[in-house]
Amino acid sequence: LTSLSHSPPLHWARILTAGLIATMIVLVLATLMLFDTYSRQRALLSASIRNTGWVSYQAQLEFVKARAQFDLVMLEASPEALKRLKLRIELLRSRLPLLYNKKEIVVEDILAFKDELKSFETRLDRMSDEVASLPQDQEEVRAALNAWIVELEPLGRALQKVMMASIAYNEGVFQLERELAEDPAIVPFLLLILTGAALALVVVLESRRDRQRFSALLTAQSEARAMEANLRAAIEAMPAATLIVDPADESVGFYNAGAVELIGPTAGAAEWSRFVRATLEAATDHNGRPWGMLTMGFVRAQGDIVSLRGAVCSVVWEGRPQVLIVLADTSRARAAELQVMQAAKLATLGEMATAIAHELNQPLSVIKMAVANAHRLLLSGAPTESVLAKLDRIGAQVDRAKRITDQVRRYGRMPSDQRTPFPIRHAVEVASGFVAEQYRASDIRLSLQLDVPAELQVIGDQTMFEQVIVNLLVNARDAYESAGLRGSPAGVWVRADYDPAVGVRIDVEDGAGGVPEAILPKIFEPFITTKSAERGTGLGLSVARNVVRDMHGTLSVQNVRGGARFTIIVPVSSAAARLDAA
Numbered sequence: 001l002t003s004l005s006h007s008p009p010l011h012w013a014r015i016l017t018a019g020l021i022a023t024m025i026v027l028v029l030a031t032l033m034l035f036d037t038y039s040r041q042r043a044l045l046s047a048s049i050r051n052t053g054w055v056s057y058q059a060q061l062e063f064v065k066a067r068a069q070f071d072l073v074m075l076e077a078s079p080e081a082l083k084r085l086k087l088r089i090e091l092l093r094s095r096l097p098l099l100y101n102k103k104e105i106v107v108e109d110i111l112a113f114k115d116e117l118k119s120f121e122t123r124l125d126r127m128s129d130e131v132a133s134l135p136q137d138q139e140e141v142r143a144a145l146n147a148w149i150v151e152l153e154p155l156g157r158a159l160q161k162v163m164m165a166s167i168a169y170n171e172g173v174f175q176l177e178r179e180l181a182e183d184p185a186i187v188p189f190l191l192l193i194l195t196g197a198a199l200a201l202v203v204v205l206e207s208r209r210d211r212q213r214f215s216a217l218l219t220a221q222s223e224a225r226a227m228e229a230n231l232r233a234a235i236e237a238m239p240a241a242t243l244i245v246d247p248a249d250e251s252v253g254f255y256n257a258g259a260v261e262l263i264g265p266t267a268g269a270a271e272w273s274r275f276v277r278a279t280l281e282a283a284t285d286h287n288g289r290p291w292g293m294l295t296m297g298f299v300r301a302q303g304d305i306v307s308l309r310g311a312v313c314s315v316v317w318e319g320r321p322q323v324l325i326v327l328a329d330t331s332r333a334r335a336a337e338l339q340v341m342q343a344a345k346l347a348t349l350g351e352m353a354t355a356i357a358h359e360l361n362q363p364l365s366v367i368k369m370a371v372a373n374a375h376r377l378l379l380s381g382a383p384t385e386s387v388l389a390k391l392d393r394i395g396a397q398v399d400r401a402k403r404i405t406d407q408v409r410r411y412g413r414m415p416s417d418q419r420t421p422f423p424i425r426h427a428v429e430v431a432s433g434f435v436a437e438q439y440r441a442s443d444i445r446l447s448l449q450l451d452v453p454a455e456l457q458v459i460g461d462q463t464m465f466e467q468v469i470v471n472l473l474v475n476a477r478d479a480y481e482s483a484g485l486r487g488s489p490a491g492v493w494v495r496a497d498y499d500p501a502v503g504v505r506i507d508v509e510d511g512a513g514g515v516p517e518a519i520l521p522k523i524f525e526p527f528i529t530t531k532s533a534e535r536g537t538g539l540g541l542s543v544a545r546n547v548v549r550d551m552h553g554t555l556s557v558q559n560v561r562g563g564a565r566f567t568i569i570v571p572v573s574s575a576a577a578r579l580d581a582a
């Protein structure tokens with residue numbers, strides 16, 4: 001269609017039609033010219049035929065005249081008569097070659113006399129030479145001429161026959177001419193003209209059909225254009241930002257208004273390059289699905305950050321492999337998610353407050369004791385070393401208190417939208433640390449079995465990932481509490497292992513009776529809860545699944561051996577995977 005719109009086939013069709021019409025005109029002209037030539041040839045033929053008759057008649061006449069001159073000279077051989085005789089003989093002789101030296105017409109019957117006529121030419125030449133040397137005496141002249149007359153007699157007969165042959169030939173030709181005149185070659189000419197007319201008809205019909213075909217093509221073309229325009233308009237109007245990016249030079253082949261509004265593609269900008277890299281990574285890594293998932297924060301030119309979630313796939317656009325990206329602005333949902341995370345965290349923190357106070361109390365009382373001791377030692381003039389030892393002890397306890405407040409502060413921090421590699425084992429340990437005190441208070445044994453290298457990294461937001469583990473652990477504790485199993489030996493097991501083909505797998509398993517069957521299929525949907533309004537929001541697991549999904553991982557649940565087992569699988573960062581492979 002594109003090539004159609006560029007080349008003008010109508011133009012070529014016109015040229016072709018014009019060419020055919022010209023050919024036909026030439027054909028008709030050629031036919032007329034042929035007819036004309038044919039008529040002229042016929043005229044020429046009859047002229048030459050007449051000519052042939054005329055020549056033999058002339059020869060015959062010359063013979064008769066010469067014969068008469070012979071007779072005159074025999075009566076009186078005056079020099080004048082002899083001169084005339086010589087002239088007659090020469091004239092007769094000159095007529096003979098004309099009978100057989102015809103260029104246009106060859107009459108076979110006349111040609112048969114050629115040799116005979118030639119022999120008479122030599123004789124006539126001789127006679128013409130001898131006229132001057134004829135004897136003076138009349139009698140002798142007569143005798144000589146008589147001999148010549150006898151010698152020339154066969155010529156008279158031959159000329160007679162030539163005349164007859166010429167007449168017979170002319171008769172034949174005239175007959176033919178008459179036939180031709182009666183039945184001229186009208187059929188071939190008619191055929192020629194008819195062929196020309198048929199050709200013209202074919203050309204006209206063909207060109208009409210071409211026009212019809214062409215207009216059908218034009219209609220199809222304009223329909224295709226309209227469809228393309230519709231599709232384009234639909235894509236333009238779509239609330240999702242749609243872009244096509246060439247990975248070779250990071251250039252944008254197509255973008256809709258949504259894309260301009262959401263990220264404003266700016267080639268060359270550092271953030272833009274980061275975005276293209278992320279999309280390429282997502283396009284190449286989509287676990288057999290046709291689309292790769294992309295989740296990222298994007299710093300816009302005006303300085304604010306938008307959360308993007310979308311799908312990426314490879315397409316062939318304008319003949320080159322490119323990447324199609326469809327994005328949605330998830331900033332608000334993300335912000336709400338972060339708020340929920342934060343609320344859940346603050347709730348956990350509230351619950352931890354007693355434990356924290358208890359934890360802090362210990363170093364504080366040690367410090368208080370050490371301060372009192374140092375005071376006493378200074379007053380009693382004890383050696384400086386013993387006072388210094390007390391001060392060191394104070395310092396160590398301050399460090400311990402600081403570690404506790406650091407953890408609390410870190411945990412209370414508002415989660416960000418950053419995706420960076422972090423060591424997963426450490427994150428699980430930190431999260432377990434947060435709930436350790438609650439577990440102690442609830443008399444639940446927490447056992448960790450983390451068969452994962454300490455340096456193995458995954459990509460995502462560490463704080464949020466820690467919150468996922470905390471959510472699962474808090475849910476397990478709540479399950480024990482609501483099941484009323486408190487007091488019996490309760491335990492929660494956190495197991496982690498790493499398989500290069502799958503990634504890191506973390507199981508959080510309890511023995512608190514499992515998830516009620518009624519809510520099991522929709523447990524990850526928001527606001528699904530069995531807890532009271534004060535305790536549960538029903539958001540914890542839905543947020544947890546989104547966090548894991550953002551890390552390109554999965555979160556699932558199953559009931560096992562009288563409890564629930566939540567399983568997280570997350571891919572490791574490609575750098576870590578490469579290291580592992582090495």
Ligand code: ADP
Nearest residue numbers: 475479514515529530536537538539540541564
């Ligand atoms: P919330 O904890 O606020 O109710 P969640 O999304 O974290 O929200 O959990 C949803 C529901 O899933 C809980 O109300 C609970 O009924 C069920 N659930 C979660 N974890 C477990 C578990 N380990 N054992 C049994 N049920 C659970």
